Amino acid sequence: MPKNQTEKDGQYTRKESSFRDTVSKDHPVYQPESGRYHLYVCFGCPFAHRALIMRVLKGLEDVIDISVVDYVLDRSTGWKFSPNKDGCTVDKVNNFEYLKQVYLLSNPNYEGRITVPVLFDKKTKTIVNNESAEIIRILNSSFNDFCKTKEQSDLDYYPKELQTEIDKINSRVYENVNNGVYKTGFAQTQEAYDINYIKLFETLDYLESHLSNNRYLLGKQFTEADIRLFPTLIRFDAVYFGHFKANRQQIKDFPNLSNYLKELYQMEPINKTVNFHHIKNSYYVSMSDINPTKIVPNGPDLGYLNENHNRLDIK
Numbered sequence: 001m002p003k004n005q006t007e008k009d010g011q012y013t014r015k016e017s018s019f020r021d022t023v024s025k026d027h028p029v030y031q032p033e034s035g036r037y038h039l040y041v042c043f044g045c046p047f048a049h050r051a052l053i054m055r056v057l058k059g060l061e062d063v064i065d066i067s068v069v070d071y072v073l074d075r076s077t078g079w080k081f082s083p084n085k086d087g088c089t090v091d092k093v094n095n096f097e098y099l100k101q102v103y104l105l106s107n108p109n110y111e112g113r114i115t116v117p118v119l120f121d122k123k124t125k126t127i128v129n130n131e132s133a134e135i136i137r138i139l140n141s142s143f144n145d146f147c148k149t150k151e152q153s154d155l156d157y158y159p160k161e162l163q164t165e166i167d168k169i170n171s172r173v174y175e176n177v178n179n180g181v182y183k184t185g186f187a188q189t190q191e192a193y194d195i196n197y198i199k200l201f202e203t204l205d206y207l208e209s210h211l212s213n214n215r216y217l218l219g220k221q222f223t224e225a226d227i228r229l230f231p232t233l234i235r236f237d238a239v240y241f242g243h244f245k246a247n248r249q250q251i252k253d254f255p256n257l258s259n260y261l262k263e264l265y266q267m268e269p270i271n272k273t274v275n276f277h278h279i280k281n282s283y284y285v286s287m288s289d290i291n292p293t294k295i296v297p298n299g300p301d302l303g304y305l306n307e308n309h310n311r312l313d314i315k
């Protein structure tokens, strides 16, 4: 997870993704099928984490398999496959050594960023999409004929009647929280750091108060907005607080956010998508400009995540 680019004013900017197609029954090429598509992910990456969560919530584990890259990103080679490391795999589809080769297979002239997650079509040997915000919508709606249970195929995490509200909260959370932690951590000037730190904690304060009388971001219904907030919250105390200097307070010290986080973390399918070893090593070892010694801190103690939460009291 290297820096994308830092502009003259010291602000960090994330570049747009390049492959933006979809899978649907109306698509001339990318038809929904079981076993046809594949996800390339990193358990350290919060954007890949969204896709991992949607995949398990929709019961698509047997429909869309995953290849897991090495959690440490080597700047010279990009993401690589290190099957000898715990929790990492080979490239199960192409047997490549580097993720870059998957991008080049799709487009030999590709010069953009090599990022995870990637939704890959085994039939045409092309990348369908490498934008997590779109991949999760594809997983939410295009594979309903193949979900493990009827309940999972009926579940819609982006229902029509809530779309405007979901989009609104998503863009605030993305700007100031999901990407806000990176803008804080990658700032190259004190001013850029200060601005983004303030926006980040203002938004967390807003969410803290919002969650005092809303069980989930959209009220009673668990939606895509929660799936997009969770990967940042679960990394916050372990990584962003220290590594990105987002240190006004930890999530543990926000009463509502911490209980909300506990509830989501304890949901069985979500719990299996969290790998703290991959998360911590991914940031602390890969980003050696921020952490030159590459020492991975032992703390903090995250035991609170397993304690009882009070979210059932929020109607």
Ligand SMILES: N[C@@H](CCC(=O)N[C@@H](CS)C(=O)NCC(=O)O)C(=O)O
Residues within 6 Å of the ligand: 001, 002, 003, 004, 015, 016, 017, 044, 045, 046, 047, 048, 078, 113, 114, 115, 116, 117, 130, 131, 132, 133
């Ligand atoms: N817009 C992309 C961003 C994904 C992204 O930035 N992934 C990071 C890991 S957290 C990555 O692969 N970085 C590698 C690089 O920039 O070289 C998405 O949400 O899918």
